[in-house]
Amino acid sequence: MPNLQGKKVLHLQCHFGQDTLSLARLAADAVGVDLSDKAIAQARELNEACKLNARFICCDIYSLEQH
Numbered sequence: 001m002p003n004l005q006g007k008k009v010l011h012l013q014c015h016f017g018q019d020t021l022s023l024a025r026l027a028a029d030a031v032g033v034d035l036s037d038k039a040i041a042q043a044r045e046l047n048e049a050c051k052l053n054a055r056f057i058c059c060d061i062y063s064l065e066q067h
Helices: 018-025 037-049 061-066
Strands: 008-012 029-034 055-058
Touching (some): 008 018, 018 029
């Protein structure tokens, strides 16, 4: 299994974050972005349930710099 410690990953259009959480599980500093507030809420719940440190941002990818 690869170790992504020290790597930063920005996952655009992550939906409910399954891939983002997988990257966090491999020790990446993972951030997921999606436009859907419901999908981001689900991603945050999964992150907490899995006790991972991924971060999730709800926004349009074109306004990401403002977050």
